[in-house]
Amino acid sequence: MRAQDLSLRDQAAAIAAGDVDPNELLDATLTRIEERNPALNAIVETFPERSREMLAAAPDGPLHGVPVVIKDEWPLPWRAQRFGAAELFLATAAEESGPYRALRDAGAVIVGVGNMHELGMGTTGNISVYGPARNPWDTDRCPGGSSSGPAASTAARLVAGAVGADGLGSIRVPAAYCGLTGLKPTFARSTMEGHHLEAVTTVAVSGPLCADAADCRLLASVLFGEKLAAGDAAGLRIGVVRESVSEDVDPETREACEAAIDSLRAETGGAVHEVPLPDIEAATIAGVLIINTENLHGATPERVNNLHPDISPLNRGITKYRMLVPAVALVQAERLRAMMRRRLAALFEQVDVIAWPTVPAPAPPLDSPVVDLPSGMLAADQANVRSAALANLTGTPAISVPVGYSADGLPLALQLQAAWGRDELLLDAAEALERANERRWVESRPRLAEVEPTEA
Amino acid sequence: MEGANVPDEFVPAGLSAIGIEVDEVDVAVMAATHEVFWPAILELLSLDMADVEPELCPDLSRAP
Numbered sequence: 001m002r003a004q005d006l007s008l009r010d011q012a013a014a015i016a017a018g019d020v021d022p023n024e025l026l027d028a029t030l031t032r033i034e035e036r037n038p039a040l041n042a043i044v045e046t047f048p049e050r051s052r053e054m055l056a057a058a059p060d061g062p063l064h065g066v067p068v069v070i071k072d073e074w075p076l077p078w079r080a081q082r083f084g085a086a087e088l089f090l091a092t093a094a095e096e097s098g099p100y101r102a103l104r105d106a107g108a109v110i111v112g113v114g115n116m117h118e119l120g121m122g123t124t125g126n127i128s129v130y131g132p133a134r135n136p137w138d139t140d141r142c143p144g145g146s147s148s149g150p151a152a153s154t155a156a157r158l159v160a161g162a163v164g165a166d167g168l169g170s171i172r173v174p175a176a177y178c179g180l181t182g183l184k185p186t187f188a189r190s191t192m193e194g195h196h197l198e199a200v201t202t203v204a205v206s207g208p209l210c211a212d213a214a215d216c217r218l219l220a221s222v223l224f225g226e227k228l229a230a231g232d233a234a235g236l237r238i239g240v241v242r243e244s245v246s247e248d249v250d251p252e253t254r255e256a257c258e259a260a261i262d263s264l265r266a267e268t269g270g271a272v273h274e275v276p277l278p279d280i281e282a283a284t285i286a287g288v289l290i291i292n293t294e295n296l297h298g299a300t301p302e303r304v305n306n307l308h309p310d311i312s313p314l315n316r317g318i319t320k321y322r323m324l325v326p327a328v329a330l331v332q333a334e335r336l337r338a339m340m341r342r343r344l345a346a347l348f349e350q351v352d353v354i355a356w357p358t359v360p361a362p363a364p365p366l367d368s369p370v371v372d373l374p375s376g377m378l379a380a381d382q383a384n385v386r387s388a389a390l391a392n393l394t395g396t397p398a399i400s401v402p403v404g405y406s407a408d409g410l411p412l413a414l415q416l417q418a419a420w421g422r423d424e425l426l427l428d429a430a431e432a433l434e435r436a437n438e439r440r441w442v443e444s445r446p447r448l449a450e451v452e453p454t455e456a
Numbered sequence: 457m458e459g460a461n462v463p464d465e466f467v468p469a470g471l472s473a474i475g476i477e478v479d480e481v482d483v484a485v486m487a488a489t490h491e492v493f494w495p496a497i498l499e500l501l502s503l504d505m506a507d508v509e510p511e512l513c514p515d516l517s518r519a520p
Contacts, residue, residue: 187516202516282503285496301475317485324470329497338511345519395516420518
């Protein structure tokens with residue numbers, strides 16, 4: 001197996017043991033990006049000299065010499081973030097950011113910037129100033145968003161791990177669509193320093209997208225600035241909610257998730273409990289309103305009137321519409337947030353995690369991002385945020401774990417959500433689920449990323 | 457006038473009131489957006505949460 005095909009942790013271990021030369025790994029990674037990225041548009045910029053400088057100066061850290069991708073959402077010392085867009089309301093500049101510093105101090109080597117959905121305003125990845133990223137499992141399908149590039153680059157094994165951000169499912173949805181594990185950390189537990197919305201966001205967090213939970217644990221430890229201990233999730237109490245998030249779901253997704261919940265229960269010696277959680281639909285619009293107004297930070301009528309001509313017509317219209325969100329609805333959204341946080345706090349006294357599909361249907365076509373659900377055809381964005389918004393609204397951690405494939409060969413995924421600060425438990429549960437299915441889903445790769453044999 | 461069903465009128469008028477210009481493409485996008493957002497906003501507004509204590513300056517990294 002080539003070094004690029006090793007897991008994030010195995011790359012780090014092999015470099016530390018002297019079995020892999022990090023300079024050779026960097027060169028091989030850049031070569032692979034050149035070979036595979038044109039079909040994916042996952043990485044929008046590489047900077048080999050900067051990467052080599054990072055490697056030359058890399059300290060002995062947990063990711064010493066390991067190549068990673070970072071989403072186009074944070075500045076780097078040599079590049080300002082573009083947020084997948086032609087223009088932002090706030091001026092940005094090339095500078096250090098929290099995720100950059102965390103990666104640098106861990107010894108990691110940033111090899112590229114990952115594509116993303118324009119302005120972070122979508123869960124499909126089909127709109128970007130760089131053009132859409134493509135799903136490695138089917139390049140005519142959406143990779144998910146807004147962390148489209150981090151997901152596609154990791155699923156295609158351009159790198160073994162990437163840093164994304166999640167404000168309304170933006171790590172979990174692309175992880176689900178691309179067959180990865182993606183962690184949306186507890187609010188404020190991972191670094192957001194240097195993000196242009198850091199001062200105003202109450203929903204967005206940075207987080208890892210990797211092939212499996214152990215790699216997510218490693219990368220999350222770097223982003224958290226603390227080592228996340230591993231446990232076994234023994235006796236896991238799993239809450240199942242009989243609401244639209246688990247009922248209005250395509251049959252293959254539902255079947256795979258129900259099987260996964262059952263196998264997780266068996267693996268951990270735990271139990272499944274049906275728990276009430278009303279008002280999820282209201283929580284969804286509350287989360288949507290909050291992020292849509294927070295993302296207007298810096299917007300003035302003059303700036304809105306002079307949006308860059310290369311901002312997509314869709315986001316131009318939506319941006320203007322957002323300027324009219326009724327203040328009373330925002331007050332109501334905050335009241336609902338308080339109510340849902342109390343409900344979740346009470347619920348997490350009864351169960352350790354709650355589980356429902358990360359997305360209600362597998363990745364839709366890039367040219368028609370709609371999904372077919374029991375309730376009818378629905379825009380994928382609308383369907384996906386229903387499953388994702390609660391964790392962002394309340395601040396709780398959530399993880400997406402691959403649990404199977406559709407008849408079309410597209411990944412299916414289960415979401416687990418836990419109480420505040422119990423990110424480690426989610427990783428433990430994800431690893432238990434991997435054990436339960438003999439790592440079948442986390443070891444699978446899209447055809448274009450099949451393991452290349454080393455040369456004789 | 458059914459307010460929830462006339463985005464062609466009230467959305468451009470509302471934006472005009474705050475000095476934002478719209479063209480016909482904007483109006484078409486906003487009409488589709490309105491169709492998705494507005495019923496959910498109305499549902500949120502209709503929830504009776506008078507008895508719900510607000511959480512002032514919540515620490516979202518912790519349980520309330």
